[in-house]
Amino acid sequence: MFEKRRCHFTHIFELFARYIYLILVIAVTFAFNIAGNLAGREDIAEDVRNASGFVMSSGLLTVLVVIGSVILLSVVIMLFCVFRWYYTFVSAEENTLIYQSGRFLKKRVAIPFEKINTIDMGRNVFERMVGTCRLKIDTGAYSNNQDKNNAEMNLVFSLREAEEIRAFILSRAELDSRAEDAEKGKTTVAAKEPEWVIRAGMGDFVLYGLTSSSVWKLFWTLVAGFFFVVEIAQEFMEQALDFVAPYAERATDVILGTNLAVVLLGMLVMFLLSALISDIWTVIWAAIRFADFRVAREGRNVIVRYGLITEKNYTLQVRNIHALIIRQNAFQQMLGRCSVEAVCMGFGDEKTETPLLLPIIRTDDLNRLLGVILPEYVAEMNVRPRKKAGIYYHIIRPVIVRGAILGGLYAVCLSFTPAASGLVGALALVLFGGVIANRLLSYRNTTLDWNDNVVSVQSGGFRKVAYRIRTDAVQEVQLRANVIKKHFGVGSYYVHFHGPRLQNTSASYNISDEYFAELADTIED
Amino acid sequence: MEFQRVDKKAKTKWRFSRIIALILAVIPAAALVAMVFVLIGEEEGSETLMMIGWLIAGVMVLVQVLSIFIYPPIEYIQWAYLIAPDRIEIKKGIFYRTHTVIPISRIQHVAVTQGVLQRPFRLSTVQIHTAGDVMEIQELSTEVAEDICSRLQKRVNVKVEQKKGGEARTAAEAGSEV
Numbered sequence: 043m044f045e046k047r048r049c050h051f052t053h054i055f056e057l058f059a060r061y062i063y064l065i066l067v068i069a070v071t072f073a074f075n076i077a078g079n080l081a082g083r084e085d086i087a088e089d090v091r092n093a094s095g096f097v098m099s100s101g102l103l104t105v106l107v108v109i110g111s112v113i114l115l116s117v118v119i120m121l122f123c124v125f126r127w128y129y130t131f132v133s134a135e136e137n138t139l140i141y142q143s144g145r146f147l148k149k150r151v152a153i154p155f156e157k158i159n160t161i162d163m164g165r166n167v168f169e170r171m172v173g174t175c176r177l178k179i180d181t182g183a184y185s186n187n188q189d190k191n192n193a194e195m196n197l198v199f200s201l202r203e204a205e206e207i208r209a210f211i212l213s214r215a216e217l218d219s220r221a222e223d224a225e226k227g228k229t230t231v232a233a234k235e236p237e238w239v240i241r242a243g244m245g246d247f248v249l250y251g252l253t254s255s256s257v258w259k260l261f262w263t264l265v266a267g268f269f270f271v272v273e274i275a276q277e278f279m280e281q282a283l284d285f286v287a288p289y290a291e292r293a294t295d296v297i298l299g300t301n302l303a304v305v306l307l308g309m310l311v312m313f314l315l316s317a318l319i320s321d322i323w324t325v326i327w328a329a330i331r332f333a334d335f336r337v338a339r340e341g342r343n344v345i346v347r348y349g350l351i352t353e354k355n356y357t358l359q360v361r362n363i364h365a366l367i368i369r370q371n372a373f374q375q376m377l378g379r380c381s382v383e384a385v386c387m388g389f390g391d392e393k394t395e396t397p398l399l400l401p402i403i404r405t406d407d408l409n410r411l412l413g414v415i416l417p418e419y420v421a422e423m424n425v426r427p428r429k430k431a432g433i434y435y436h437i438i439r440p441v442i443v444r445g446a447i448l449g450g451l452y453a454v455c456l457s458f459t460p461a462a463s464g465l466v467g468a469l470a471l472v473l474f475g476g477v478i479a480n481r482l483l484s485y486r487n488t489t490l491d492w493n494d495n496v497v498s499v500q501s502g503g504f505r506k507v508a509y510r511i512r513t514d515a516v517q518e519v520q521l522r523a524n525v526i527k528k529h530f531g532v533g534s535y536y537v538h539f540h541g542p543r544l545q546n547t548s549a550s551y552n553i554s555d556e557y558f559a560e561l562a563d564t565i566e567d
Numbered sequence: 568m569e570f571q572r573v574d575k576k577a578k579t580k581w582r583f584s585r586i587i588a589l590i591l592a593v594i595p596a597a598a599l600v601a602m603v604f605v606l607i608g609e610e611e612g613s614e615t616l617m618m619i620g621w622l623i624a625g626v627m628v629l630v631q632v633l634s635i636f637i638y639p640p641i642e643y644i645q646w647a648y649l650i651a652p653d654r655i656e657i658k659k660g661i662f663y664r665t666h667t668v669i670p671i672s673r674i675q676h677v678a679v680t681q682g683v684l685q686r687p688f689r690l691s692t693v694q695i696h697t698a699g700d701v702m703e704i705q706e707l708s709t710e711v712a713e714d715i716c717s718r719l720q721k722r723v724n725v726k727v728e729q730k731k732g733g734e735a736r737t738a739a740e741a742g743s744e745v
Contacts, residue, residue: 517697518669524662540698547700562668566653 044210046131050174053130053198057123065116072108132197132207139179139211141195151195155214157181159362159387163204163355170353175204179211212343212357236338236345239414240400247329249379250402328401335401339415344384346399362387364515364540365548366399366419368408372504375483378405382412385541419510423491423498426557431530435552436485437478444477480504490535490550490557492564499537499548509548515539516565521558531555570647570658576688577646577706578639584684585635600624648704650715652722655695657702672726673697677719679712695719 130143139158142150162178169175179195199207333350344363346356365385374380382400403411412420448470455466484503491498497516500508516539523533533555537548600620641661649656655674657667678694685691691712693704707715 517673518667518700518702520668521666522660523664525664528664538697538700558666558668562654562656565668566670566672 044134044207046133047199047203047207049127049130049132049197050172050200050203051127052169052172052174054120054123054127056168056198057126058120061119061123065112065119068115069112072112076105076108130197132195134210134214137214139195141197153179153181153195155211158211159359161208161211161357163208163357164349165201165353165355167351169198173201174198175201177204177207208357236340238336238338239411240337240403241335246335246402247332248325249377250328250332250381332398332401335398337399337415344399344415358384358386360416360418363416363512365509365511365546366412366416368508368510370405370506370508372483374402375504375506379403380405380408382408385539385546387540387542418512419496421493421496423493423496425489425491426554428485428488429530429532429554431527431532432488432552432554433485434530435527435532436488437481440481441478445474448474448477488550488553490553490561492561494564497537497561497565499535499550501550507548509537509539511537511539511548513565515541519558519561519565521555523555527552528555533558535561568649568651570649570656572643573646573648573704573706574688574690574708574711575643576690576708578643580684580688580690580706581639581642582635583688585631587684589631589635596624596627646705650719653726655702655719657704667702669695669697669702671719671722674719674723677716677723679709679716681709 125145126143129145131141133140133142137156138152138154140150140152142148158179158181160178160180162180164176164178165174166176176196176198330350332348335348336346338345342360344358344360346354346358348354363384363386367383367385368380369383370380379402381398381402384397384399386397399415400411409420452466452470456463480503482503483506484501487500487502487506489498489500492513495513497511497513498508499511500506516537518538520536520538521533522536527533531554532552534549534551535553535558537550539546539548603620604617638661645658645661645664647658653671655669655671657665657669659665659667675696675698678696679691680694681691685706689709690706691709693707693712693715695702695704704712704715
């Protein structure tokens with residue numbers, strides 16, 4: 043229990059920063075307006091008049107009035123922020139955290155400790171300079187307004203105070219021996235550094251950035267923009283031919299002919315360049331954003347900390363983690379790496395939050411690491427055998443259908459650009475190879491396993507996604523099959539579970555339907 | 568425990584609502600066809616176009632006829648629900664069949680709704696809300712629907728009490744160990 047507390051006074055400046063753009067917009071509008079006239083040029087003044095609807099005189103008085111009003115506005119907003127800060131309190135009663143704000147328009151939020159899902163301590167550059175910390179408390183309650191679906195409490199405290207409040211809430215929420223410590227005023231919990239299970243290094247983030255970049259997305263975009271590229275390339279080719287011709291002709295006359303070679307080279311260079319830029323960007327972004335990524339298990343909580351410029355410090359309660367999502371794209375499958383996200387109530391429902399638990403780890407290490415952080419999710423699975431009919435639905439049918447579509451597209455392309463037949467053919471072949479590889483992977487990756495604690499649903503070809511869902515978070519299971527699939531004993535399983543979004547579904551397609559009754563029995567207990 | 572069928576009046580209701588939908592769709596479509604006929608009917612080479620038009624219209628009418636006259640009996644046979652002591656099972660679909668299982672303990676709340684077209688037939692829909700999804704048992708007679716609703720409500724309460732009791736026991740056991 044603690045008395046009413048006010049936030050750190052720097053909260054005022056952080057509130058003020060939200061309104062700065064307003065002041066800036068007004069100031070810039072006036073400044074341009076005056077400058078337009080000051081320059082004594084009718085054409086500029088005319089443009090300004092068109093843009094803002096009026097032109098002000100450039101006399102000293104006007105300038106002073108404008109500067110004065112901008113300052114006045116700033117002062118008014120500043121006073122408002124001070125007012126907000128002065129009348130915002132946090133206090134704690136027996137079982138609830140109470141947050142109240144406002145003098146005239148009063149708001150009072152009471153959050154029972156046991157309903158608090160995540161406690162997030164974040165620090166941006168400014169907060170690190172002045173030694174404060176942003177404390178967010180989230181219950182994971184839904185809000186009708188999607189934009190407002192964020193933390194219930196979001197205030198700035200000094201670091202020491204924030205840690206005290208966090209330790210207090212944790213001790214209350216957990217109702218374990220630490221509650222007594224907190225009662226005696228010994229808040230040693232937060233001061234002690236947790237035992238980090240994983241400390242992701244720089245190399246990990248290079249790998250994370252490289253393997254999670256959107257190279258494939260770019261590739262598909264380029265394919266989609268094929269005609270456009272051909273157009274551009276032909277334009278460009280005529281210009282560049284004089285320069286490239288001596289090399290290109292010699293190298294590629296034999297294979298495809300000059301035109302095509304240049305187009306192909308252009309596309310390849312474009313693809314590689316954009317892939318390179320995107321890779322560099324994702325590596326830098328990941329390195330800054332997730333710098334010094336640490337995860338630890340502490341009692342009934344998982345603690346996640348990361349960030350170079352903006353430091354994040356999440357405390358997730360294990361009982362609120364309902365599922366893990368293990369993602370692997372094509373590169374990561376090749377390199378034997380995967381990344382793990384947590385599906386946790388109240389975490390990851392804000393736009394800027396990524397519920398990352400393990401950024402990138404060896405797939406072989408997955409069970410060992412989870413054994414330390416979340417042993418609840420490690421379990422021997424009974425790997426269920428695949429059904430032969432699945433081969434038809436996973437590989438043969440999609441390959442035939444997609445092959446036919448590609449063939450049709452090829453024919454259409456040819457009728458438009460007969461000159462580029464070799465190129466289009468090569469592209470279609472590459473795509474067809476991709477389709478086959480994707481479907482083969484998809485057959486291999488699709489599984490459905492479960493035991494008493496966890497249901498594991500896995501699917502996807504190049505983008506492999508595995509859900510490990512806590513059995514008591516599963517809300518319903520569904521088996522879908524058409525008449526023919528039913529005849530062959532094949533069906534798709536849909537597992538709905540309770541998560542921070544309104545619809546949380548994982549699916550595993552075209553596997554034997556005989557497991558359904560058993561799965562349904564498992565989730566009932 | 569055996570799977571229950573939906574109310575017999577459901578077949579009539581499905582036909583009725585689909586006929587209304589057909590009328591609502593056919594009137595503007597017919598107007599459009601007439602307009603096209605007036606505009607290009609006399610022109611050279613319009614016969615192929617008209618042929619394609621008639622073909623599309625024919626297929627659409629065929630689909631509607633199927634859905635009005637043929638599908639309802641099949642749907643009636645294939646739609647089924649089962650309310651067991653610990654779970655609800657729902658089967659749906661004509662070609663694409665879905666089988667859903669919801670454990671009673673996961674139900675958040677149950678609601679009975681009645682649409683405009685259901686009212687004349689005294690039919691209702693039971694909506695079962697879980698934390699992840701909403702499932703519906705459609706076209707039950709209103710009495711059955713309300714009965715199911717109240718029975719489910721009681722069972723959910725019992726399950727919740729049991730679960731709470733279980734948790735309290737385990738907590739007490741844990742406490743005694745310490």
